[in-house]
Amino acid sequence: MITPPSPPIVILDRPQMAENIGAVARVMANFGLDQLRLVAPRDGWPQERAWATASGADWVLEGVRVFDTVADAIADLNTVFATTARPRETRQPVRTPREATRVLYDDRASGLQIGLLFGAERAGLETTDIALCQGIVTIPIDPRHQSLNLAQAVAINAYEWRTLVLDAPPPGFREGEPPAPGELQLGMYEHLEKELDAAGFFHPPEKFRSMSQNLRVMLGRAAFTAQEVATFRGVITALSKGRGRVLERLAKEKAAKG
Amino acid sequence: MITPPSPPIVILDRPQMAENIGAVARVMANFGLDQLRLVAPRDGWPQERAWATASGADWVLEGVRVFDTVADAIADLNTVFATTARPRETRQPVRTPREATRVLYDDRASGLQIGLLFGAERAGLETTDIALCQGIVTIPIDPRHQSLNLAQAVAINAYEWRTLVLDAPPPGFREGEPPAPGELQLGMYEHLEKELDAAGFFHPPEKFRSMSQNLRVMLGRAAFTAQEVATFRGVITALSKGRGRVLERLAKEKAAKG
Structure with missing residues (x-):
C-alpha cells in the first residue's frame, strides 16, 4: 500500500461569514483535507459560529492558522492555485479542478508544498494575489448562474483530490459475492x-x-x-x-x- | 456543435430545511441543472426561506414539482441512481459520481429519462426507496467524517454532469430497448x-x-x-x-x- 501524498492546504482570503468557514472545514474533512489558513477574517478568529456549521470537523477549525496577507499565508508553499472565474486576460495557466488536482498531486508527491487559494464570498480575489499563485483553477460554472457558494467551491476541489487519491492504488479485488456458477x-x-x-x-x-x-x-x-x-x-x-x-x-x- | 443531452432531474426525498432546498437549487443552476422534484417536504411547499438561499436561481424553485412518495416522483423515469453511502451489503451496482454520470449521460442521449435521488438531511434514504432505483452513487467521503451537506452532495454530482457535458464526448448509444419506467x-x-x-x-x-x-x-x-x-x-x-x-x-x- 502506497501512502498517498498529503492533501493541499486550503487558504481563504478575507472570509466574511464564520458560518462559511465552518462549512469549508466540514467539507474539507469530508474529503480528507485538514489544513486551513485564513487571511484577515472579517470578524476575527476564533468565531463560535464556525463550530456550529462544521458539523464535527473540529480538528480542522482547531488547526486553523491566521495570516495578515495572502503573501504571508502562502510564503512556505511551492505550488498554489487561485480558484477564480476565468480572467478576461491572463498569462497564467488556467486549469479545470481535475487538471489542477493532477498537477498538485504530482508536485506534492515530489516533495513540494501545495495549496488552494479561495477569495472572499463576494469580492473574490485581488489580481495582485492571483499573481502570486502558480496558476488558476476555474470551476466550470454555467455562465447563466455564476454565484457559487464558497464551501461548494472548496468541495469541488477537495472532491477531485480525494477521487484522485483513491484512484491511485489500483483496487484488485472484486467486492461482494460473485455470480452463481x-x-x-x-x-x-x-x-x-x-x-x-x-x-x-x-x-x-x-x-x-x-x-x-x-x-x-x-x-x-x-x-x-x-x-x-x-x-x-x-x-x-x-x-x-x-x-x-x-x-x-x-x-x-x-x-x-x- | 452537438446539443448535449438534457441534465438529470434531481429528486429530494423528505427534505427538512427550506434553506437546503434553496442551496440545492443554487448549485443546480451553477452547473446547468434545472428540474427539481420534492418528495413530501417537511414544511410544505413553497417556502420563502428557499428563495433566500437560492441566490437568484429562482427558475429552479419555480419549476419544483412535489410528490407524495419516491415511487410517484420517479414513476416516469427510466434510470434513477440513489445517492447514498455505500450500503454494508447490496446487490445493486455502486458507482462513483463520475461513473454514474457517464451512465446517465449515455442513457439520456438514448432518449431515456434520468434522475438522481437524494435522501433527507439526517435520515438518508429508506432501503425500500433505494430498491426502486437502478443503482447507487456513492460519493468518496473520508470515513472519518461522513456527514456531507445535502447541497454539497448535489453539487458533486451536478459538477460531474457539467464537466462531462463540456468535454462533449460522443454519447455511447445504448443498444436495444430501454428499461421500463x-x-x-x-x-x-x-x-x-x-x-x-x-x-x-x-x-x-x-x-x-x-x-x-x-x-x-x-x-x-x-x-x-x-x-x-x-x-x-x-x-x-x-x-x-x-x-x-x-x-x-x-x-x-x-x-x-x-
Whole structure:
C-alpha cells in the first residue's frame, strides 16, 4: 500500500461569514483535507459560529492558522492555485479542478508544498494575489448562474483530490459475492421452465425454445449470486405449489364447516 | 456543435430545511441543472426561506414539482441512481459520481429519462426507496467524517454532469430497448409479492419487508424492459394460477375415468 501524498492546504482570503468557514472545514474533512489558513477574517478568529456549521470537523477549525496577507499565508508553499472565474486576460495557466488536482498531486508527491487559494464570498480575489499563485483553477460554472457558494467551491476541489487519491492504488479485488456458477443458474432456469410448462405457459409448444431463451437472457442479466438463486427457486416453488396449498386449505375449511 | 443531452432531474426525498432546498437549487443552476422534484417536504411547499438561499436561481424553485412518495416522483423515469453511502451489503451496482454520470449521460442521449435521488438531511434514504432505483452513487467521503451537506452532495454530482457535458464526448448509444419506467417495475414487484403472499411465501410475516426488498433488488438489477416486465408478469400469473388449472384438469380426468 502506497501512502498517498498529503492533501493541499486550503487558504481563504478575507472570509466574511464564520458560518462559511465552518462549512469549508466540514467539507474539507469530508474529503480528507485538514489544513486551513485564513487571511484577515472579517470578524476575527476564533468565531463560535464556525463550530456550529462544521458539523464535527473540529480538528480542522482547531488547526486553523491566521495570516495578515495572502503573501504571508502562502510564503512556505511551492505550488498554489487561485480558484477564480476565468480572467478576461491572463498569462497564467488556467486549469479545470481535475487538471489542477493532477498537477498538485504530482508536485506534492515530489516533495513540494501545495495549496488552494479561495477569495472572499463576494469580492473574490485581488489580481495582485492571483499573481502570486502558480496558476488558476476555474470551476466550470454555467455562465447563466455564476454565484457559487464558497464551501461548494472548496468541495469541488477537495472532491477531485480525494477521487484522485483513491484512484491511485489500483483496487484488485472484486467486492461482494460473485455470480452463481453456471451450473446453479442452469438448474434454476430448468426449474422455472418445468413449472411453467406444467402450468401451460409455453403455447404453442413450438415456441418453448424462444420463450425460454428470452427468460434466461432477461434473468441472466441480474447475475444472481448462489444465495439469490436459492431465493428465486423458493419463489418458483412457492408460486407453483402455494396455489395448490391454498386451494387445499380452502377445501378443508369448507369440509370443516359443512 | 452537438446539443448535449438534457441534465438529470434531481429528486429530494423528505427534505427538512427550506434553506437546503434553496442551496440545492443554487448549485443546480451553477452547473446547468434545472428540474427539481420534492418528495413530501417537511414544511410544505413553497417556502420563502428557499428563495433566500437560492441566490437568484429562482427558475429552479419555480419549476419544483412535489410528490407524495419516491415511487410517484420517479414513476416516469427510466434510470434513477440513489445517492447514498455505500450500503454494508447490496446487490445493486455502486458507482462513483463520475461513473454514474457517464451512465446517465449515455442513457439520456438514448432518449431515456434520468434522475438522481437524494435522501433527507439526517435520515438518508429508506432501503425500500433505494430498491426502486437502478443503482447507487456513492460519493468518496473520508470515513472519518461522513456527514456531507445535502447541497454539497448535489453539487458533486451536478459538477460531474457539467464537466462531462463540456468535454462533449460522443454519447455511447445504448443498444436495444430501454428499461421500463419505475411505475411498471413497481407494478411487477407488487404483483409478485401479492402472489407470493397468497402462497404463504413470507413467513414469518414480519420478514415480508426484508424478503420483498431482496427480491426487488435482485430482479431490479436485470433492468427489465417494458416488454420483459409483461413477460415476467405472465410468468407470475402462469405459476400461481397454472397450478390450479392443472389440478382442475387432473380432477376432470379422474372424474371422466371414474
